[in-house]
Amino acid sequence: MTMTGIDERRPFLRRDGLAAGITRHRLDGPAFHRLFGTVRVSGEVELTPSLLAAGALLLLPDAAVSHHTAARMLGGIVPHTEETHLTVARPQGRRRRPGLRCHVGPAVRTRRVDGLRVTSPEQTFTDLATHLTLVDLVVLGDSLVHRDATSPDRLLEAAAGARGPGTALARGAAALVRKGVESPMETRSRLLLTFGGLPEPRVNEWVTDEHGRRRYRLDLPYPELRLAFEYDGRQHAQDAAQWGWDVGRREWLDGQGWRLIVLRASDVFTTPWATVLRARDALAQRGFDIELPRQPPREFALHFPGRPWAGSR
Incomplete structure (x- = not known):
């Protein structure tokens, strides 16, 4: 915590930094990472998926961390993306910001990870069936099971109950997930x-x-x-x-x-x-x-x- 009352090592809104007495010159300079246009965090911290998600949720506090970002926070392995992914309930809830990807849909299965609301491993797996190849989706499933975040049976159950695009791929991938795979x-x-x-x-x-x-x-x-x-x-x-x-x-x-x-x-x-x-x-x-x-x-x-x-x- 600095003398301004802002914890610069945690994401905060630029306007809150200004209100706390941090100058525009400093807020927009190399001292801070500039996230999603209006979010700031100390330039000395590592931009982990959790920290990026915390910054994105400042803009959309009712959203849930989802898709690739949720997978990484849960310990899963997915292809790299530069975007932070959130899911909102309604289309009008989306925000267009650099580095932010908003999905629309019900985030009905969530858990708390690092204090943030994140889609469950099972929902993350089925959500990503419309974004990953079959092989990459099995990689994700195996890695989530290896981290004890879920089990092959729970993924099979979630895929069987899924509806909409990607359902067939989710079911096929879930049937190929195995326990004990380490890489x-x-x-x-x-x-x-x-x-x-x-x-x-x-x-x-x-x-x-x-x-x-x-x-x-x-x-x-x-x-x-x-x-x-x-x-x-x-x-x-x-x-x-x-x-x-x-x-x-x-x-x-x-x-x-x-x-x-x-x-x-x-x-x-x-x-x-x-x-x-x-x-x-x-x-x-x-x-x-x-x-x-x-x-x-x-x-x-x-x-x-x-x-x-x-x-x-």
């Missing part, structure tokens, strides 16, 4: 395999030793085949300690008859169909043979387009 790339790797026509792997299951003790957890295992797929980001190759641990784990798994196949970003985003065929071959070598076309089916390519020339061999 967006785990979600994408799992969907890559299943959309490619392969059996769905388990999610983050433990491998035990001969004494029944848990030794290692595998991202996407087929336990009956002793085959597993894992996504590894660049940090594994750059961290010497992590790399050494990975080598030791792989040697132990090899000794137990497991085959571990590592997927990288390019396998998912650049050559997705080639990755499916590679996985098909690995399954076949373990006794599970399945016929797949040389070229990706249209439905698969919609979700994992990759590069036009990639995916056949």
Whole structure:
């Protein structure tokens, strides 16, 4: 709290800053972030989704934080957007301000997050069915479940009760949400395999030793085949300690008859169909043979387009 009585580290309206004695020159200078035209906050603070939402609600106090902003505040993972999203009950309640996106609809399911009224994880999920792709919506669902914000069953129930645009997508995505997924790339790797026509792997299951003790957890295992797929980001190759641990784990798994196949970003985003065929071959070598076309089916390519020339061999 400053001598003016304004807590400059929390959003406030410019007019309130003027009334408290802060000069126009200072309010409109580099000392403050300028939010949504007329909202100010100290330039020294980080503009988190929660802080931006608090600033937006100064303009629309009866609104609810929703969509992408609500997802982030709830711990979910969604594509980046520069806008802060609110939902108002009536069209005339909207405000046109830079950086602010107003949606119209009933925010009937809300909870308090950081003291702000935010749409529930279930409503946020169904609301975003008109804004996200199927894969991104499953990523959101998996991430909300991982943060214990909701459960697959609650998302299924919410999607079943939804009406209007996006309903079919919400129901399809909710049916694909799984418990135990720890990263967006785990979600994408799992969907890559299943959309490619392969059996769905388990999610983050433990491998035990001969004494029944848990030794290692595998991202996407087929336990009956002793085959597993894992996504590894660049940090594994750059961290010497992590790399050494990975080598030791792989040697132990090899000794137990497991085959571990590592997927990288390019396998998912650049050559997705080639990755499916590679996985098909690995399954076949373990006794599970399945016929797949040389070229990706249209439905698969919609979700994992990759590069036009990639995916056949």
